Amino acid sequence: MSLLRLATWNINSIRQRAGQARRWLERTAPDLLVLQEIKCEAPAFPAADFEALGYRAAVVGQKAYNGVALLARVPFEVTHRITIAGIYAPNGNSGGAAGYAYKLAWMDRLRERAAALAEADTPFAIAGDFNVCPTDEDCAPGALGPTDALVRPESRARFRALLWLGLTDALRAMVPSGPVYTFWDYQAGAWPRDLGLRIDHVLLSPTLAERLLAAEPDRRERGAEQPSDHVPLTVDLA
């Protein structure tokens, strides 16, 4: 049986953690990795580091903030065409009411885009940092206040609207209940106290969800030297 391994990782500066990403790719060998918060423009992205491992990079960069990239292993043999979206959704806590409104509007546009993909014939996955804890189980007690943009009801409603399109939350499909975090703040001993959040997600269209074999955040990476505050989330599809 052939396997398609997808992964998403908010790397929090690719220039700071190119070596860590390279070692993780060697160990995990995904077919495709979407990265968020690369924090550089495309020419500064260390594409050669990944080409040496057999990955080709597609970069949408920005100076200082944000920025995403997609690393795909080449060569590959196309047996089933699928569409992969790598996203970095707005946090929504900065910029006051306007910043939160921007987050919600962005999520509304994402839903429209996902609805268009659902209308097409091609199976698809949306993977990335959604900056939403979908339920209370996805936020360690005390890790965030009730007014935080990541847990507010309007944010959660936008996430549910994606699921109502027929999408499957891959990690929750494999781990139906209990804490399974993908992020731990650098502050206040969040990692040693395991005060984490589940905000990185992989959503699968129905035919891909039928092929879901495994989904797991790689907690080892949070314990590395100078880690990102997010860990990679890997999803295996038959």
Added chain:
DNA sequence: ATGCCGGGTCCTACCCGA
């Protein structure tokens, strides 16, 4: 409880993350 850590940049005090 925002700003304890850690990234970025107008190079160094300040913005942003979640």
